Each structure stands twice: as structure tokens, then as C-alpha cells.
Amino acid sequence: MPSDWQINLQGAATPVMEYIHWFHDWLNVIIFIISLFVLGLLIYVAWKFNEKANPVPSKTTHHALLEVAWTVIPVLILVVIAIPSFRLLKLQLEIPQADLTVKVTGKQWYWSYEYPQDGGAAFGFDSLMLDEKQRAEAISSNKIAAAEAPRLLAVDNEAVVPVGKIVRIQVTGADVIHKFTVPSFGIKIDAIPGRLNETWFKAEREGIYYGQCSFICGQNHAFMPIAFRVVSAERYAAWLAESKQKFANAGDATNKVAASAQ
């Protein structure tokens, strides 16, 4: 999640986000060099060709070599940017063979998660932000650790996934357009009614990762956080067994009632 005085991107937890970090740094290097070069040229020109130092201006209108250079060099710089950029796009868009699939539906104003199981019972649940009262209650009753209940990000039902596994995420919207974003996973994808979008991630470290809706979707757009808990294979299996019981009616509104009554 974001931290105080943060100026960089959020930490990377997946190969895609690691690539985004590297690409961001690489672009910064290029931007820095070009800016310094242009600054140097400006200072040089102001010093060398001002009216006092150079009272009779040159009448030159063309310089073939210079024109070739300032065309070819920027093209080369763009190629150097484009190659890793297309590699990153390919990494994001080519979804590898998935170990599990989670379907996410954006709603006004919360997210629903469905875990379709091959051959087994599917289950689903709604994930709503804890308001300040619920958050205080959850912390005081030791249901959730204070450090893991950040304001405006903690939810009642976290989505749980196993560490080191490829998770395919299918995203849609139930009412208006939302956007499913988890910065540390490097995923940001539109949740559009009537359309199923796909992305993926492979979380490499256990922990809890937060995101937020990133497409203005109405009054409570700022209050529909995303929380993924990445756990070991054993803990995931235990959570799966428990959740099949707990959320027997896949992703319907009864869960919402049950969740808000907790």
C-alpha cells in the first residue's frame, strides 16, 4: 500500500511489476540524459551566440549532416524505448497457463470474487470496505491485526491466493465501469459491464496487498478497496475448504447481508 512521503512506485510483488519498476527507472535515465543535453545546448548557445559575443549572425539555412543526426538519433532513442515497452506489453497480455482463476466483478461500490473450481463447487463472496466503526471493532476483537487494517483499505473478506502460483483474473462490471487495480502486482484492468477482461499475476512473496478502484464510478468510488492475501499452499488449501462452507451461495447478495451483519 502507499506509504508516507512515498515518491516512487509501490514495491513489486510480481514479475510484471518488477519489469515495470525497471522500465520506469530506465525511462528516467533516458529523460535525465536528454534534459541535461538540452540544458547544456541552451547554455552554450546563449553564451556563444549572444549579440555581444557574435554581432554578425550566420546566414546558414541548412546543414545536411546535422539534420540527418537529429532525425536518426531520436529514432534510435525511440527504438531503445520501444523494445522493452513491447516486451512488457507481451508479458502483461500473454496469460501463461494458470494454476487458478478468480473472477472479479465491480459493483457500486464493492468487489465480488468468485472462485470457480474445476469439478468442485464454485463459491464467491463480496468484499466490502470496513468503515471506521467496523475497523475499530475488528481490531479490538483481535479479528484483524491493527497493522493489517489500514484506514480505507481494510475489507471484511479478503481475496486469498497461494504464493508463487499463476493466478488468472477475469474482470467484469455489474453496473457501471470500474477498474481493478493492484499496484504491487502491476495490474490495472477495466471492469466493464457485458465484457470479460483478463489479466494475471504471480505473487512471489506472502503478505497482504491493497488496491483501489481506478475508474470514477460514482459516489463511493473512493471506498471500494481491493485486498489480496498471499499465503502458503497449505494455508490456501485450508482457506479454500473453509470458504466453500462459509460462502456456499456463490457471489450473491445474501453474502453482502451476512458480511455487513458480522
Ligand SMILES: [Cu+2]
Ligand atoms: Cu470506481
